[in-house]
Structure formats: C-alpha cells, structure tokens
Amino acid sequence: MGSSTVVSYVSSVSSTVVEVVDYRLGSSGAEQERLLAQCELLRPAAAALLDTIPLPPNAKALDVGCGPLGVLDLLSERVGPGGSVTGLDTDHRMIGWARESVAERALDNVEVRHEALPPVTAAEALYDLVHCRLLLINTTHPRQILGSMAAAVRPGGWVAVQEFDWATWQCDPPHPAWSRLKALLTEVFGGDVHIGARLPGLLSEAGLTDVRATAHAYYWRPGDRYQTLLLSFAHLFRDRLLEHTPLTSGELDSLTGALRDHLEQPRTTVRESLLVQAWARKP
Template sequence: MHPAPKVRQVARFVTDATYPMERTPAEFGRLRLQAESLAFDTGILLDRIGVGAGWRCLDLGCGAGGITDLLSARAGPTGRVVGLDPDAASLAAARRWAGEKGLENVEFVEGDAFAHAQPPEGFDLVHERFVMTTIGRHRELVDSALALTRPGGVVAIQEADAGVLTCYPPHPAWDRLKAIVTTAFEHAGGDCFSGRQVFRLAVEAGLQQVEFRTCVVGTRRGDPLVDFLPQTILSTKPVILKHGLASEAELARLVDDCRRHLGAPTTVQTSVLVIQVWGWKPVDTRRAPTIPTPGFSVLSVDRPRRPHSRRFTPTRGAVDVAPRAGVLWSVARHE
C-alpha cells in the first residue's frame, strides 16, 4: 500500500455559487474518464515542453486529480507536483486516486488560482485545464499562472472550444442538450468557447516562444467517453434548473433520447476541441546579469545559431531560456 499524498488546506474562495458542476462520485468518474481520454495528447504537450526529472509543477484547478499523474511520472522522485483546487471533496477524491496510483511526489492543496499559499515564482511549470471553461476570468487566470511561474519557466494552458462538439447523424435531443449545457456554463460565469482566446492572451501576457496545438476526442458506441454530454448535463443540472433552461422532466427525456442515439451503431461524436497553448516566462533582462530567482545565477549570455532552446534539466544543473528572440541565457541552478 502506497502512502496517500499529502493534503494541505487554505481558505476556500471559489464557491458552489460560481462553479457549475456538482461534486459527486459520478462527476469525479466523468472527470477521470475525461483525463484518461486526453492523456495521450496531454503527454505530447508535456513532452514538447520538456518536463523532466526535478521539475516543480503546479496543476491549477486539478479537481479529482487532473494531470498530476502525468506530471508525477515526468518529475520523478527529485521533483514536486502540487495539485491546487478550491473544493475539499474533489481533493479527497484526488487523494484516494493518487494513493492508489502511488504518486508519492504529489501534494494536494485547497485553494484557487487567485487566493492560495503557493510561493510566487515557485514553479518550473504551471498548468491549467478547463478552468476558464468553468469559471471564466480569462486574463486573470493567465496573470495568476504567470505570477506563480519562475523566470524562464513555462505556463501551459488547455481550454475548450465547443464549436466542434458535434454528433452524426444529427439528433434534436443532442443539439438541445449542447445548447443547454453551453448556456448553463455561461450563466455560471464560464465560457465553453474560451480556448480560441488563449493564444492571444498568452502573447499579450508577455509569454515568449508561445506554441499552439489542438486535439479532439472522437467517440462511438461503447467508448468510455461516449456519455460525455449526457453526464455533463446531469452534473450541471442544479444550474440548469436554477436558471430555467429546462425542466427536470424535459432533461430526463432529452438525456434518455440522447443516450439512445449515442448507443446506435452508426452514431459518432466529437468532443470539444482542446486548445493547448504554452510559452516561456521571460527572464528580467533589466536585472542582468542577475536573474531574480532564488537558487539561480547567470553563467553567460550568448547569441546561438538557433533562435531558442527548450532544454531544461534541473537535476543536471542547467537550463536554457531565451528572454528575447536570438538571445540565449545559460543559467545554473544551485541545490
């Protein structure tokens, strides 16, 4: 039996009134299926960034576990992974799940992106997925992630664009449920189309070498994520009923009709488009040759043949970052 990851608490700031999803075992199960379905493409994102041994990683809005398992595997025993979420029930589910997986370098902390006890510039990587989708506050989230990232570190964002959420053949119940759920998120302050804004937000926030990638999950009868839309409707039912978007009887009928359609042998469905954006926090060149990051000092400044490098190996003592195009800072980290 592996020891359960630690859970540290701070005050809770995102409340049930501002979060559209119920915290239930069914919802936690939906989140795990979602994470598993996106694990391959999230792995590509982390590998493109170069996350490796010794990294200090933060998963903002980790929910029932988020991507902490993928980060844990890459950071290794010399690294550290923090999952931050405002909901105690979600963190309890995350702790059980992580304990079963033996994620010994993971800690779960109660708090949110805007009020927490995490150190400024304390992480090599700050990641968030579908937080803008659920609570909005797009620019604030990017700014908060940037503040938590060390100079030369990486901010990575994965957000949804429901524009490609489709099924074929079309069905009126499916179409109605999609309209209901996107409106419910909007009423709760979320934005199911937030992904299309993220690249611009990252550039405007000052991230450098900003990258852009998309992925989508397709499902058919029998696939684990085929019930994604009906289950999301059930998880957001309190918000739907509160705002009069549908009656309970109508929801029950629509969910049944939709599930029958999704269970047909010829029906296929695509999930939301997942937009992945990541970029490097610039080093403050105004303070050269001293980088204002504890444990780091400048060794040299050079102009490489390549415009930038993404190599970062903390345990080997070197990190290459580019504060501006064509300039490479070579930095040593002191343990």
Template sequence: MTMAEQYLMGAATSELDRMLYQGEMFRPEAERLLDRCGPGPGARAADVGCGPLGILDLLSERVGPGGEVVGLDVQPEMLRLARSLVAERRLDNVRLVEGDAADTAEDKGGFDFVHTRLVLMNVPHSGAVLSAMVALARPGGTIAVQDVDWVTRVCDPPHPAWTALVDLVTELWRLNGMDVHLGRRLPGLLRAAGLVDIGVDAGIRVFQQGHPYHTLLADRAELCRAALVERGLTGHAELDRLTGELRAHLAQPDTVVVHPVLFQAWGRLPGDRGRAAHRPGH
C-alpha cells in the same frame, strides 16, 4: 463566488469517476504536451485545478525525486480522492493544496512549470486564474493550458435534441461568465498575459456507441439540471424530453459523436531561460 460554487458539474462520486476516466483518456495528449514543453528532473511544477489526479502522476515522473509537484484544487472532495491516489501510487514528490488558484498563498515566482487542464472554460474568473498561474511561474518558466472549444461538438446523423441541448448548456455557461469556445482563444490569452514563445496544438476525438463519452452531452445536461431550470432556460419536463430523445438517438449503432476540440497552448515567462523547465536539451 468561489470556483466550487461556479463549477456546475459538481463533485459527486460519478463526476469524480468521470474526471479520473477523462484523465486516463487524455493521457496521450498530456504526454505529448509535456514532451514539448514540460519540466525535467529537479524542476518544481504545479497542476492548477488538479481534481482527483489531473496530470500529477505524469509530472511526478518527469521531475523525479529531486523535484516537487504541487496539486492545487478548490474542492475538498476532489482532494480527498487525490490524497488517496497520491498515497496509493507512492507519489512522494507530490504535495496537495486546497485553495482557489486565483487566491493561493503558494510560492509566487517559484515554479518552473505551471499547468491547468479543462479549468479555465469552467470558471467565471478565468482571467484571474491565468494571471495567478503566471504569478506562480519564475522568470523563464512555462505556462501550459489545455481546454476545449465546442466548435466541433456535433453528432451524426444530426438530431434536434442534440442541437437544443448544446444551445442550452452553451447559454448556461455564457450566463455564468464562461465560454465554451475558449479553446481557440488560448494562444491570444497567453500572449496578452505577457508570455512569449507561444505554441499551440489541437486534437479531436470521435466516439461511437458503448464509449462512456458517447452520452456526455446528455449526462452533462442532467448534471446541470438544477442550474438550467433555475436560470429559466428550460423546465424539468422539457429537459426530460430532450435527454430522452437524445439518448434514444445515441443508442442507434450508426450515431457518432464528435467531441469538442482539445486545444493545447503554452508559453514562456520572459526571463532566465536557463531555469525555465530543466528539460533535456533545454
């Protein structure tokens, strides 16, 4: 089964818009990550599961005209928008490739920096994707992963509909071989993949009424409706009741939502440090 079949959120226009918004929202976090371990001028970088943009623009700026950025995604819908945005923003050093990261024909051992964001938690073959990322990196190259952990996914005041929907989506992810708590495991996963000099950081965001991500849990449950019902986890009427009750609760001015904690972890493939990421001062 392909990553596209397993990506339960789909690739409809609303989801593409959400991913673009998400990329802009998490831009400061991405910039801090690249300040720590990102590529420098002349490097080759890959963004695995780049979606409609990912961090392609940030990487393009970092590697400059003498470098190259490859954006890899399995969904044609994502890449169609990505091609349009890459052309519109004149990211001439960016090349887009359609394919599953775990089965790509891209140059093995040819990248100084390989990144993915919010991909591993959303695919059942996260281990294979991470192994493929390591295979893409050259000796001394850097692997960087950003993913969430639902340990902080709460709302206040609490509400039974919130708890029920968190439990439903968590179980759906588990049944599909995925883990909503993957974020905390990233450093260990990188170490198990053979990387060294492991680093980790994490951050949390809180949303209030009016922010698009304030209703993200209800929106996600709706996007996953078919899969939730097919798995026998809920019925249409029950899901309607839960999402309706939750949306009413979220509409209250004092209700706040804590987003899943975003973990960032990075490590270096053992080998030639001099060719790793061409960072200033590296």
C-alpha cells in the same frame, strides 16, 4: 447536481473580495469517477504536451485545479525524484481524492493542497511549469487565473493549459435535440465553453511569449461512455436548465429521450469537443 465549493480571497489589486470558484459539475463520487476516467482518456495527449516542454533538472511544477488526479502522476515522472510537484484544488473532496491517488501511486515528490492560487500581487515566481487542465472552461475568471499562473512562474519558465472547445462537439447524423440541448447547456454551463479557441490569445495577454498551440479530437460511437456526455450534462444541469432557460420539465424530458434514442442508433457517431493545448514561456 453535487455540491460545489465557493472559495473567496481578497485581491489586493482591486481591494475587493473576488469569488474564485464555482465548479458547477460538483464533487460527487460520480464526478470523481468521471474525472479519473477522463484522465485515462486524455493521458496520451497530456504526456505529449508535457514532453514538449523543456524542464530543468529537479524542476518544480504546479498543477492548478488538479481534481482527483489531473496530471500529477505525469508531472511527477517528468520532474523526477529530485523535483517537486504541487497540486492545488479549492474543493476539499477533490483534494482528499488527490491525496488517495498520490498515495496509491507512491508519488513521493507530489504534495496536494486545499488552496486557491494566490492573486498576482501575492504570487512568488517559484515554478518552472504551471499547468491547468479543464479549469478555465469552468470559471468566469480565466484572465485572473492565467495572470496568477504566469506570476507563479519563474522567468524563463512555462505556463501550459489544456481546455476543451465545444465548437466541434457534434453528432452525426445531426439531430435537432442535440443542437437545442447543446445551445441551452452553453448558456448555463458557467464558463466559456469556447475558451479552447482563445487560449493562445489569453496566454499572450498574460504577458507570455513563444506561444504554441495544438489540438486533439476524439470520436465516439454507441456504447462508448462519451457518446452520451451531453445527456449526462443535461442531467447534471437539470435544475439550472429549468430555472434559467425557457425549457419546461416535460420539454427537457422529451429532448433527452429523443436524443438518447438517436445516440443509441448504430450509425450515430459523436465528435467530441476539441481538446486545445497551449503553452508559452515567461520572458
């Protein structure tokens, strides 16, 4: 597994140091490549979401946990030359890659910063839209992050969130190795892999109104890169699986081998995790 960054800040609410980030998928070159490919896959859904949200002229937008690109290019188009987009990420390698993406695309109205979102009490309500994608699923502090996102939005502005829910992630025909590996990965992933289902409720809890939600599903077959994503996760989380679950190394190899054979069968399809999008307005 690649390295991960832990960023801490002092929350004046609790007066304790809060660990904000432990992104377990790391920031290797392979993770950069995976995230950029995922940006392409999710681009139509992201564009549809952003087109739903009415922004004022010259809007200010923030993307929290932008990774190597996230939706910075889509936000840049929507706020226009008079608007501005800020991308934040707590991993310096991600920020380096985001800067490359911004320069390659000549996104003059986008800046990226190696920063965490300020805590609620330090936030300024500056933005017309604060967005995150695949950030909350990777954190143990989703409420805290959503609270800070809501605090960073001006009254009347929007918070928009896109997260997966692993509930629908299945292969067909079913296979015991899939079920076992998915259950064990759920334990060690680090965040709530079913957070997608909770998004509307979490937005309401953050004090937002006019909550809306929709979802997108994706299907794969042998040869598609996401057909074997569960196996990629088993590889990335190998050390954690061996340390924190009863699996032995031999059992893990035999599970992944059996699953690889099954996923290569011409009739085996995979239904991806559900991409849930939820958005809401600050009163």
